Amino acid sequence: MPEPVFRIAVPSPLRRLFDYLPPGAVAGGTITPGQRVRVPFGKRQVVGVLVEVVDHTDIPAERLKRATECLDREPLWSETERRLLDWAVDYYHHPPGEVYQTALPVLLRQGRVARAAGIQRYRASEAGLAQAKGEPRRAPRQAVLLDRLRSEPEGLTAGALATEFVTWRPALARLQERGWVESLEGSCLPAPQADPEGERPLLNPPQEAAIAAVADHGVGFGAFLVDGVTGSGKTEVYLGMIERVLAAGRQALVLVPEIGLTPQLIERFRRRFPVPIAVLHSGLSDGERLCAWLAARDGSAPVVIGTRSAVFTPMADLGIIVVDEEHDPSFKQQDGFRYSGRDVAVMRARLSDVPVVLGSATPSVETLHNAQLGRYRPLVLPERAGTALHPDLHLIDIRHNPLTDGLSEPLLKAAERHIAAGGQVLIFLNRRGYSPTLFCRGCRWQSSCERCDARMVYYAGARRLRCHHCGADRRLPTECPECASADLAPVGQGTERVEESLRGRFPEVGLVRIDRDSTRRKGAMGDLLDEVRGGRARILVGTQMLAKGHHFPEVTLVGIVGADQGLFSADFRAAERMAQLIIQVAGRAGRAERLGEVLIQTEFPEHPLLSGLVEHDYGHLARGLLDERRETGWPPFSHLALLRAEAVDRDAPLAFLEEARRLAVGYGLPGVEIWDPVPAPMEKRAGRVRAQLLLQSDQRSTLHRLLAGWTPQLEGLKTGRRVRWSLDVDPGEMF
Ligand code: ADP
Ligand code: ZN
Ligand code: ZN
Numbered sequence: 001m002p003e004p005v006f007r008i009a010v011p012s013p014l015r016r017l018f019d020y021l022p023p024g025a026v027a028g029g030t031i032t033p034g035q036r037v038r039v040p041f042g043k044r045q046v047v048g049v050l051v052e053v054v055d056h057t058d059i060p061a062e063r064l065k066r067a068t069e070c071l072d073r074e075p076l077w078s079e080t081e082r083r084l085l086d087w088a089v090d091y092y093h094h095p096p097g098e099v100y101q102t103a104l105p106v107l108l109r110q111g112r113v114a115r116a117a118g119i120q121r122y123r124a125s126e127a128g129l130a131q132a133k134g135e136p137r138r139a140p141r142q143a144v145l146l147d148r149l150r151s152e153p154e155g156l157t158a159g160a161l162a163t164e165f166v167t168w169r170p171a172l173a174r175l176q177e178r179g180w181v182e183s184l185e186g187s188c189l190p191a192p193q194a195d196p197e198g199e200r201p202l203l204n205p206p207q208e209a210a211i212a213a214v215a216d217h218g219v220g221f222g223a224f225l226v227d228g229v230t231g232s233g234k235t236e237v238y239l240g241m242i243e244r245v246l247a248a249g250r251q252a253l254v255l256v257p258e259i260g261l262t263p264q265l266i267e268r269f270r271r272r273f274p275v276p277i278a279v280l281h282s283g284l285s286d287g288e289r290l291c292a293w294l295a296a297r298d299g300s301a302p303v304v305i306g307t308r309s310a311v312f313t314p315m316a317d318l319g320i321i322v323v324d325e326e327h328d329p330s331f332k333q334q335d336g337f338r339y340s341g342r343d344v345a346v347m348r349a350r351l352s353d354v355p356v357v358l359g360s361a362t363p364s365v366e367t368l369h370n371a372q373l374g375r376y377r378p379l380v381l382p383e384r385a386g387t388a389l390h391p392d393l394h395l396i397d398i399r400h401n402p403l404t405d406g407l408s409e410p411l412l413k414a415a416e417r418h419i420a421a422g423g424q425v426l427i428f429l430n431r432r433g434y435s436p437t438l439f440c441r442g443c444r445w446q447s448s449c450e451r452c453d454a455r456m457v458y459y460a461g462a463r464r465l466r467c468h469h470c471g472a473d474r475r476l477p478t479e480c481p482e483c484a485s486a487d488l489a490p491v492g493q494g495t496e497r498v499e500e501s502l503r504g505r506f507p508e509v510g511l512v513r514i515d516r517d518s519t520r521r522k523g524a525m526g527d528l529l530d531e532v533r534g535g536r537a538r539i540l541v542g543t544q545m546l547a548k549g550h551h552f553p554e555v556t557l558v559g560i561v562g563a564d565q566g567l568f569s570a571d572f573r574a575a576e577r578m579a580q581l582i583i584q585v586a587g588r589a590g591r592a593e594r595l596g597e598v599l600i601q602t603e604f605p606e607h608p609l610l611s612g613l614v615e616h617d618y619g620h621l622a623r624g625l626l627d628e629r630r631e632t633g634w635p636p637f638s639h640l641a642l643l644r645a646e647a648v649d650r651d652a653p654l655a656f657l658e659e660a661r662r663l664a665v666g667y668g669l670p671g672v673e674i675w676d677p678v679p680a681p682m683e684k685r686a687g688r689v690r691a692q693l694l695l696q697s698d699q700r701s702t703l704h705r706l707l708a709g710w711t712p713q714l715e716g717l718k719t720g721r722r723v724r725w726s727l728d729v730d731p732g733e734m735f
Helices: 079-092 096-103 126-130 142-151 158-164 169-180 205-219 232-246 263-272 284-298 308-312 342-350 365-372 408-418 495-505 524-534 563-568 576-585 607-613 618-632 653-668 700-714 716-720
Strands: 003-007 017-021 038-039 045-052 119-124 181-186 221-226 250-256 277-280 303-306 318-326 355-360 377-381 392-397 424-429 437-440 457-459 464-466 473-477 488-491 511-514 539-542 555-561 598-601 639-649 672-674 678-685 686-696 726-727
Touching: 003 038, 003 096, 017 038, 045 096, 045 308, 079 096, 079 308, 079 342, 079 700, 079 726, 096 308, 119 158, 119 284, 126 142, 158 524, 169 181, 205 221, 205 232, 205 377, 221 232, 221 365, 232 250, 232 263, 232 318, 232 355, 232 377, 250 308, 250 437, 263 277, 263 303, 277 284, 303 308, 308 598, 318 342, 318 639, 342 355, 342 607, 365 618, 392 495, 392 607, 408 424, 408 555, 408 598, 424 495, 437 457, 457 716, 488 653, 495 511, 495 539, 495 598, 511 524, 555 576, 563 598, 576 598, 576 607, 576 618, 607 618, 639 653, 653 672, 653 686, 653 716, 672 700, 686 700, 700 726
Parallel strands: 221 355, 221 377, 250 303, 250 318, 277 303, 318 355, 392 598, 424 539, 424 555, 511 539, 555 598
Antiparallel strands: 003 017, 003 045, 038 045, 119 181, 437 488, 457 464, 464 473, 639 686, 639 726, 672 686, 678 686
């Protein structure tokens, strides 16, 4: 009998599996799909995943190589989970090796055993606990560290210490030598700390109804949309739904946007559930990530909370999936394997035959459409939980109100009033830096990036020019590079400039700026939030980092500055995104018993999007946007795939896309519209020229039939070797 053939997903950019003979040491029958196998690939040994065992290969015997070794005793994923991965390979037309890599923690990609090396925790020993405070006197670093460890009976991991201390390893080593600190191996999951007596709010009837709807649905696939404004108690509803799933002995998977995975959210889950909770986010060390992944897989973590990629985490007994802030663009991966974490979650629920709950204050137009079609059952939470009222939205017409550094007098007056009344003020501006560009009054030179079709942003504090697209970072010129004039002026405003201006206007009032620049240092975000919560800061200036996850109960005024950018964009999703952002930011105001006021500065007060926001609620507006999509034929009324190409060589991307287009046209599939290749909206980025080709169809299945044949063919195109290309199915952004 001939030996079986292993079809393996090998890390490679090719859209195919690779055939191997089973490793010598094992009989083929004991290895099943879902196990990792080490195989020779080119000149290297790589880790792949066995996808299929077949009895035939087209590879001639003399070229068929033997796998080196099997790395797992059992499959890493259940059969259902493997079906999900295979579905993702097919649906996104992405190389299987890269899809499987995405689904594996780094250490498993590298071939480590799939066992959690216990994570080291450090805690004060008996002797350490017996020391007087401030010991050892001569070594303040050790003293501070010991003091911190004494306050944690469970001890702290290296990862936790690294977030709190800059240099701590030498001090820790000395404390261990003294015998004052001991290390113990433990689970990466902190011990459960729920308080069974803990207070929980009495649910209001819509919350009760939402939880009951999912409970009554019972087991089996079902999709639900929890639609409620910020503060309407959605999280409380998820907790209630999950509680029932846990009581039935099953697991819950909760997906949140990167920025929404805040300590407060995790804390709420920890306080509620007396079980270990695995948290998967980008800040974990490789060891911690593996440990959390394995805890999800073997069921020792009944609750798993994570960002986008957590959707592929194996789980022993999945009972429900929750996707919070389902509209958030960060669920869509923007490079490499461009999957949508939300859409994969819905497919996972379908394959696993469990309910999936999407939640948002501003559901995406796609999701609303699914709700209208009856595919998703809407569960509406109409009011704010507790007693807070809806914020009041108003427009400030900046055509009739001169601006100082981007701020109008009515907005500044309102800020004054709210601060005097003891409230906090939030100014939202989605632009970092001091000004988006620097301008020479002598010759009209502008600070353009040499490698991108973009301006370099002026940072006044750091005295630098930075490009947000390629990372270029230059010292501020003291004179114009073109005409040597010293008359250089910042044009427009970013958060830094608004901060400076507000400090000038309100010198006595504490202010914090929250954006990617001010929160780069580890722990900085926490410190800034403490300033706000402690009431020392009364003014917050920030970007969309403020729009998600964090609650600012004392904020009574929200000012939205520079929102007009979204009104006239070429991207068909721009209006939706802008409305969501405004509503999300507005949702930070008047959280507690205070009435919030929201002021939006605009040059276009008659624009239907803005007047719609002021006069109606988001749902009304979103239904209007959906009607518009129906008329224009954009998603969800059609389906898109975008082929992108980029190269240093100016002509290469369009040459490749032109050839790709001819191939696609050759399929002659009616119902698929094949657009002409065009330069990307930002044609040059990081020194590369970019172009794109759009395919559009009313029928998802027709489009995918084309993609299935076409994408592998693209791999063979000669013009394709001169570019970097990628396929984006259901693109979130059109550039
Ligand atoms: P969302 O997730 O929709 O923003 P949350 O679940 O976070 O809303 O609820 C907002 C606030 O209201 C939280 O502080 C929460 O504890 C509280 N809350 C939620 N439901 C109720 C309720 N039924 N009664 C009183 N307070 C509630
Ligand atoms: Zn000049
Ligand atoms: Zn650049």
